[in-house]
Amino acid sequence: MAQEKTKFLAKERTIAQPGFNRWLVPPAALAIHLCIGMAYGFSVFWLPLSKAIGIKESIVCGPEIGFIQELTVTHCDWKISTLGWMYTLFFVFLGSSAALWGSWLDHVGPRKAAVVSTFCWCGGMLFSALGIYYHQFWMMLLGSGVIGGIGLGLGYISPVSTLIKWFPDRRGMATGMAIMGFGGGAMIGSPLAAELIKFFASDTDVGVMPTLIVLASVYFIFMMSGALGYRIPPSDWQPTHWNPSLSVKKNKMITHKHVDVKNVFKIKQFWLLWGVLCMNVSAGIGIIGMSSPMLQEIFGGQLIGIDKPYGALDKPQLAAIAAIAAGFTALLSLFNIGGRFLWASFSDKLGRKNTYLLFFILGSLLYLSIPQSANTGNKVFFVGAFCIILSMYGGGFSTIPAYLADLFGTQMVGAIHGRLLTAWATAGILGPVIVNYMREYQIAIGIPREQVYNQTMIVLAAMLMIGLFCNLLIKPVADKWFMEDIEEQAETVNQLEKQLIMTYESQDIRERPSHVLTILLAWSAVLLPLSWGIYKTLQNVSKFFN
DSSP states (O other), X not given: OHHHHSOTTSGGGGBOOTTOOGGGHHHHHHHHHHHHGGGGGGGGGHHHHTTTTTTTSOOOOOTTOOHHHHTTOOSSOOOHHHHHHHHHHHHHHHHHHHHXXXXXXXXXXXHHHHHHHHHHHHHHHHHHHHHHHHTOHHHHIIIIIIXXXXXXHHHHHTTHHHHHHHOTTSHHHHHHHHHHHHHHHHHHHHHHHHHHHHHHOOSSOOSHHHHHHHHHHHHHHHHHHHHHHOOBOOTTOOOTTOOHHHHHHHOTTOOSSOBOGGGGGXXXXXXXXXXXXXXXHHHHHHHHHHHHHHHHHHHGGGXXXXXXXXXXXXXXXXXXXXXXXXXXXXXXXXXXXXXXXXXXXXHHHHOHHHHHHHHHHHHHHHHHHHHHHHHTTOHHHHHHXXXXXXXXXXXXXXXXXXXXXXXXXXXXHHHHHHXXXXXXXXXXXXXXXXXXXXXXXXXXXXXXXXXXXXXXHHHHHHHHHHHHHHHHTOOOOOGGXXXXXXXXXXXXXXXXXXXXXXXXHHHTOSOOOOOHHHHHHHHHHHHHHHHHHHHHHHHHHHHHHX
C-alpha cells in the first residue's frame, strides 16, 4: 500500500523488487549518456549555421556588429567563433549544475533527475531550433547552452551512484560502461546529424532546424526509456558471493563507511582528487580540440608522401591532408571511448590510485617523447603516443567516480561527484587556453609550424606531474569524517524500503535473474546504435591509413 501512495518519480518507487537483475541498469545509463554525449558533436552544426541566411555563402556582418549585437542580429550570419560559445556553455553548465544539484539528485533518486535531464536536454534543443527559425542567437545560447547544459550535468551524474551501488564488486567497470556512452554519443549523433542536414537542406534552408527537432524527438524517447529503467538496490543489498570485508583487506584505500557531502569541502583528499582530475583533463582536452591542425602542421606534406612543409602546400594538397587529419581525430575518439571502459575496468584489479599513477607517469613520458618523434618524422610513434594519451584521458573520467566511492563511501557519491566536476569545468578553460595561446605565441615569434607544439608538450607533461604529486598525497580518509551508523540509517532507510527489505528476507532471494530476453533487448537497444557509430567512425579512420 505504501508504494501505491508514492508518486511515480519518487525515489521509493525506484527501489528494485526481488528478482531484479542488476545488468539491466547499465543499458539504462547508456541510453541517457549516448544522447547527452552529442554535446561533443555539436560542431557539426557550426558550418551550416554560419550560412543560415546566405544559404550558399555566409552573409558577413559588418565591423560594427560585435558579440552583443550578434545575439539579436537578423540581417547577417553568425561567425563560427560566435557559435562556439554554445560548446563552452555546455561544459560550464555541466560542471556547475552537477555541483549545485548533486545533493538534490541523491535525495530524489536517479529516475527523477534523469527525467528532468531529458526535458532540459531535449527541450533546450527544441528552443534552439526556434532560435534558428527567428535567427536569434540568444535563444540558442539559452536553449542548448544553459538549459541543455543543465540537462547535461544532471544526466551525466544521474547513473553514477546507482551503478556503484549495484556493482560494489566492480565499481570501475560499472561507471566505465556509462561514461563510455558519454564519449560515444558524438560518434552516433554527429554522422546522424550530418545525414539529416543533407536530407533537410534546400534552397531556402540549411537543414539544421528540422535536424534538431528530429534529434530532440529521438533523444527524448531514448532518454525517457533509460530514466524509467533506473532501479536502485535496497540499502543493505550486496551481490551474491561478494564479501566486502575482503576488498577492504586487499585495498586499504576502500572504505565501507560514508562521508556526508556537507563536509567534503573540508577534507583534503577531496581537493587532492580535484587536482588529479583537473590536471588529467587539462592535459588532454586541449589536444582534442587541436588534434587535426596539429597533425597537419607538424607533418605537412609527409602525410601524402610529399616533402613539403604545411605552408608550402596548395589547396588540393591541403584538402588531402585535412581528410587524413580527420581520420586521425576519429582514431583518437575511438581510443578516448575505449579507454573509458577498459581503464576503469582495469582499475578494479590494479586499484584506483595505482591506475592514476600509471596515467601520469606514462602520459608525461609520452608527451616528452612527442617532439622527438615529430622531428624525426616518426608518424607511427607520434600517433600511437596520442592514442594512448587519449585513452588515459577518457579513463580518467570513468575511474574518478569509483575513486570517490573508495574514499568517501557510496551513500552520497553522486553529490560528491557533482562537486568534483567543477575540476572539469576549470580544465575545459585551462587546457585549450594553454594549447591555443602557446601555439599562437610560438607562431608570432617566428617558430616554424612543425615545431610550435614542442614547448606545449613539455608544459602538458609538467601538468601531469602536478597531478602525479596530488595523487601520491592521497591517503585514506580519517575516521572523524565518516557518519555514525544512526546518521547513515536516517539518510537511507525509509518506511517503504524497510518493507521491501523484509520482503527480500522473507523470500530468501539471492540473485534470481530477470528474463534473459529482457536483458538482451535492453542491451541491443544501446549497442546497435553504438555499433553504427563505431562503423561510421572507422570509415573516417580508414582515410588516415589509406
